[in-house]
Amino acid sequence: MVRIDNLTVSYRQHPALHHVSGEFANGSLTAVIGPNGSGKSTLLKSIMGLLTSAGGRVQVNTPRARIAYLPQMTEIDRSFPMPVRDCVLLGCWSALGAWGGVDTGMLARADAAIHSVGLEGFEERTVGSLSSGQFQRVLFARLLMQDADLILLDEPFNAMDSRTTAALLDLIKQWHAQGRTVIAVLHDDVQVRAHFDQTVLLARELVAWGDTATVLTQANLLRARALAEAWDDSADICHTDEVSA
Template sequence: MIELDHLVAGYDRLAITPALCGSVARGSMTAIVGANGCGKSTLLKTLAGFLPPVSGVIRWPSHRPMVGWLAQRHALESQFPVTVQDVVCMGCWPRFSLFRGLSRDARQRVAQGLERVGLSTMAQETIDTLSGGQFQRMLFARIWVQNAPLVMLDEPFTGIDEVTSQVLMEQIVDMHQSGQTILAVLHDSERVTRYFPQTLRLDEQRAQWGETPAQALPPEECRA
């Protein structure tokens, strides 16, 4: 799905990552790991199209697919007066007409997304009432509704409790099993080892691709 030809990611022409050569296969599930400051999030933003490469090339089979995106820190203002259901409905935008509104099938999918993350009873609550974990569940429901072929997640479990983390991990596994390609920046060694078949490990000098080893991260790199 994605081919990288000496890709270097960074900001304002300042390189942060080493040059990456390799590919992300369609339908794969890859964790991007490494020490803080090695460019994991910068690389993910570059692959998503939010940042231009410092150098090198990103190649797609034909065109860049629609991406389901979850930022490290949500960009949606929590005081904005919208409901949980409104936010989840945003996942339908690429597929519905602004003038016709949501179809019956789309509304059913939104309801299913809310149910999957345990927020059915909070559909009409405004987002300023949500806890951090509930907010993250809502954003996952939006991604599930979107059903994009490529899903990119930047530290999706940071700052949320373990119960919520496990609920969301189950959603990631389900998306992968449905054929979606998953790329996720993670710090949790145990979760990487247990769930992610492929790993891209970054450090200042090089990038290592391949099957996830028995111990994905050294202990000093497991902290967020």
């Protein structure tokens, strides 16, 4: 589904990702894990095409309209007084565009998605009135509406209670069972071991990529921590001869 080839992404000419290569197979369920500042969110944004690479390339083998992306909660503004149902219907944007109309079938799908995340009765509530866990459920309902081949989740369980986390993990497992490709940035290695078959371990550069049991070894985790602590953002600018793509 996604091929990463020698990818380098820089902020202020210092690398956030440094010469990373690997492949996400069709239908795979992969966690991206690593210390803070290790490039996890940068990897997802690069797959989405939101960042320009300093070198290497990202190849995604599905149309942009078939990709669903959930950013970190802190990147989403909830101040606009939008009802829950309307927020969920935004998942139809790629099919409707700016001027398309919502039909009864889409309304029924939206209500079914809201029900599936346990928020029946919240359809007319504004998103700003919801708790963080409730709002994250709304965003997962919106992902359900997108019906995507590739689903990118950036810290989907951050600050979530255990009940919400369990419900959202069930949805992720359903997507995996349906043959969708899911890539999730996570922090909890115990959670990763329990629920994700594949893992990418980053520390700005690639530490390990493959089966979770072989990636999340004590040696690899210690190496990732050492690499993260060794990075110096005041060091000389990283130059690359690779062609941006």
